[in-house]
Amino acid sequence: MLVQFLLTGLALGSIYGLVALGFAVIYKAERVFNFAQGILMVCGAYLAYTATTQLGLPFPVAVIVIIAAAALLGIVIQFLFIRPLSGQPLLPVIMITIALSIILKALIEILYGVQPKPLATSLPTGVLILGDVRLSQLNLTAAVVSWVCMGVFFAFFRFTKAGLLMRATADSHEAAILSGVNVNRINAGAWAIGTILAVIGGVFLGQIQLASTELEHIGLLALPAVVIGGLQSIPGAIVGGILVGVIEQLASGYISPKARDVFIYIPLLIMLLVRPWGLFGNRELGRV
Amino acid sequence: MARCADGTHAARRFLAVAGAALSLSLGFSSSQALAFESPQDGVYEDRIDWGVTGDMSGPAAGSQHPWVKGFQSRMHLVNEKGGINGRQINVLAEDTRYDAPSERIAYEKFASQTPVLGMSGMGNSSAQTALVPMINRLKVPVVGTYTTAKASVEPTNPLIYGGFCGFKQMAQVGVGHFANSLKLDKPKVATVHLDVASGVEFNGYMDEAVKKLGGTNVSIPIKVVAADATPQVLALLDAKPDFVAIHGVATTSLLVLKAMQQYGVDVPSFAITYLGTPSVYQSVGEAAGKNYHFVSCFTPASAASPEAAADLIAQAEKDGHGALQDDINFVAGWVVAGLVAEAITEAGEEPTREKLVEILNDGFELPASGLSSKLVYTSKDHEGLKVLQPIGYDYATKKFKSFGDYADFEQYVN
Numbered sequence: 001m002l003v004q005f006l007l008t009g010l011a012l013g014s015i016y017g018l019v020a021l022g023f024a025v026i027y028k029a030e031r032v033f034n035f036a037q038g039i040l041m042v043c044g045a046y047l048a049y050t051a052t053t054q055l056g057l058p059f060p061v062a063v064i065v066i067i068a069a070a071a072l073l074g075i076v077i078q079f080l081f082i083r084p085l086s087g088q089p090l091l092p093v094i095m096i097t098i099a100l101s102i103i104l105k106a107l108i109e110i111l112y113g114v115q116p117k118p119l120a121t122s123l124p125t126g127v128l129i130l131g132d133v134r135l136s137q138l139n140l141t142a143a144v145v146s147w148v149c150m151g152v153f154f155a156f157f158r159f160t161k162a163g164l165l166m167r168a169t170a171d172s173h174e175a176a177i178l179s180g181v182n183v184n185r186i187n188a189g190a191w192a193i194g195t196i197l198a199v200i201g202g203v204f205l206g207q208i209q210l211a212s213t214e215l216e217h218i219g220l221l222a223l224p225a226v227v228i229g230g231l232q233s234i235p236g237a238i239v240g241g242i243l244v245g246v247i248e249q250l251a252s253g254y255i256s257p258k259a260r261d262v263f264i265y266i267p268l269l270i271m272l273l274v275r276p277w278g279l280f281g282n283r284e285l286g287r288v
Numbered sequence: 289m290a291r292c293a294d295g296t297h298a299a300r301r302f303l304a305v306a307g308a309a310l311s312l313s314l315g316f317s318s319s320q321a322l323a324f325e326s327p328q329d330g331v332y333e334d335r336i337d338w339g340v341t342g343d344m345s346g347p348a349a350g351s352q353h354p355w356v357k358g359f360q361s362r363m364h365l366v367n368e369k370g371g372i373n374g375r376q377i378n379v380l381a382e383d384t385r386y387d388a389p390s391e392r393i394a395y396e397k398f399a400s401q402t403p404v405l406g407m408s409g410m411g412n413s414s415a416q417t418a419l420v421p422m423i424n425r426l427k428v429p430v431v432g433t434y435t436t437a438k439a440s441v442e443p444t445n446p447l448i449y450g451g452f453c454g455f456k457q458m459a460q461v462g463v464g465h466f467a468n469s470l471k472l473d474k475p476k477v478a479t480v481h482l483d484v485a486s487g488v489e490f491n492g493y494m495d496e497a498v499k500k501l502g503g504t505n506v507s508i509p510i511k512v513v514a515a516d517a518t519p520q521v522l523a524l525l526d527a528k529p530d531f532v533a534i535h536g537v538a539t540t541s542l543l544v545l546k547a548m549q550q551y552g553v554d555v556p557s558f559a560i561t562y563l564g565t566p567s568v569y570q571s572v573g574e575a576a577g578k579n580y581h582f583v584s585c586f587t588p589a590s591a592a593s594p595e596a597a598a599d600l601i602a603q604a605e606k607d608g609h610g611a612l613q614d615d616i617n618f619v620a621g622w623v624v625a626g627l628v629a630e631a632i633t634e635a636g637e638e639p640t641r642e643k644l645v646e647i648l649n650d651g652f653e654l655p656a657s658g659l660s661s662k663l664v665y666t667s668k669d670h671e672g673l674k675v676l677q678p679i680g681y682d683y684a685t686k687k688f689k690s691f692g693d694y695a696d697f698e699q700y701v702n
Contacts (some may be wrong), residue, residue, distance in 0.1 A: 001522060008518045114349035116538055118571035127550045136550050205515065209539045210571055214347060217513040253519035257483055257511035
């Protein structure tokens, strides 16, 4: 039973990690605590519904359309709402992301109605049996895709010029501007990446459940994941997501479903009190 | 002379005008007497205002929004046929977002700001329970609740009338039917339920129904925002039940059914009425959905006789809700609007809140319509719809199928 819980938690936690990674990328780039990350994930489920069910596109084409639409959405959000607030205090930016979340939710309900939509793609839906352990192939695929995405973005930040510029901009906007980096373009890129990651998570969760605005609550589990892992740390977001997934399974399985929140949010409180920069984050030191 | 002639002419003119004024005034007052108005009750010469509250954009919108649409569609039909006693029914719908304070504000509004003859819906059982004292004070009758809280009908309240299948009857019919059809003496049952008040209440009724047959029931809670049902299905594997009862929302029932399939738990299951939607069956697929049923006092259009469903299907298409005609919640809203229309009709040409309550509380009955079981209110019982039937889904025809008539399942209800 323990192995089962651990493996299921790992698979689910990988999706949380993916959404949390998107959150961390945006935070790293612009210091924006994006409360709209949950609803961006919901957008993924509905984009997939539109592409596969409404437009009837073949799945590989649908994937390209979904990713392109997600990137565009991220860029538009950054251009219209975040860029004008550049240099403003934290609160207005946070309020913008909260308002954005409410607006996107209302738009989805106007466009698609409030009934959840069944989402069926050509992703595998069978069961993989390994001894006593049974794993959903869809959950496994979600985990594998999440790990591939994490690997790709890790390599992107580590080994590409664009990734290097993003890291440099995240470290110091002023220094990046002085070095001739187009900071606006870099930030738009970060929003595109963050939105793509959230949307991929939404495609999987939409098929595991239904395409519904209620998925936002699950998407918001990326928040404790990213705080536990470290707000500015890419490996931290991934580890945080997995930890949340595993804790959720163990608490629900061995104690009660309600215990899930206690065991996820207590580590978050402890982390904020004892090590606010998270497991993998760097402590910021300032000279006085 | 001339003056006299002028005076006579003026007097005649005066008399003619006065006569006309008098007859106009008499005519006006007689028409006033015919066209009864009682604005404080939401009753006007040409219309009656009726309130509806429901979650149209919150967490329960997936089920309550179709209910409101069903109610409105039925009233459109009533109005197209000339209304009730010459008055159109004006439905004032308030989105309460499954939120108790919003429900309270809407009820107060219906009591005095935009007064209504009565109201329907109130789909949040906690809000309903909290509002009972206010309902008793402001006296706007609630006719056809979307969910019926225990505190609303026990003891009987002359101002509140249930309009949905009760959890108690859902448990009784589900347990009775499956124990009977699987030929079980002492059934072993597992109830997967949300860890909220209504889930605990349903599990309590399951306990009662199963114990009556000498069996056992295991409670397996699940969170409303669960992303996975592995712990619940591992508990099911441990309990080895003969059948499973499911209380929850569409997403949790889907997770449970998919996880049951994943772990090879191939036992029949039945869900509460609210989960009788085509989207659940379509999402879960045939392999997991063929053994899944729901119990309901309403019949989806595709499982009803063509005659019984004809008006609903035609009006749903006309109102742009064709996709909802098989949604059990749309049917429920349609049926409740029919109940309201019948009650207003019986209240006569001069309806008031008081008269409406009198009509309903004195003993009111609506026969089974083909879309629902018989509805009965007595002065001691306001639950209304008591008999349910199990309903399944035929994947080949993409239609719901009943397992008999409502009368066949009356034996399980007490």
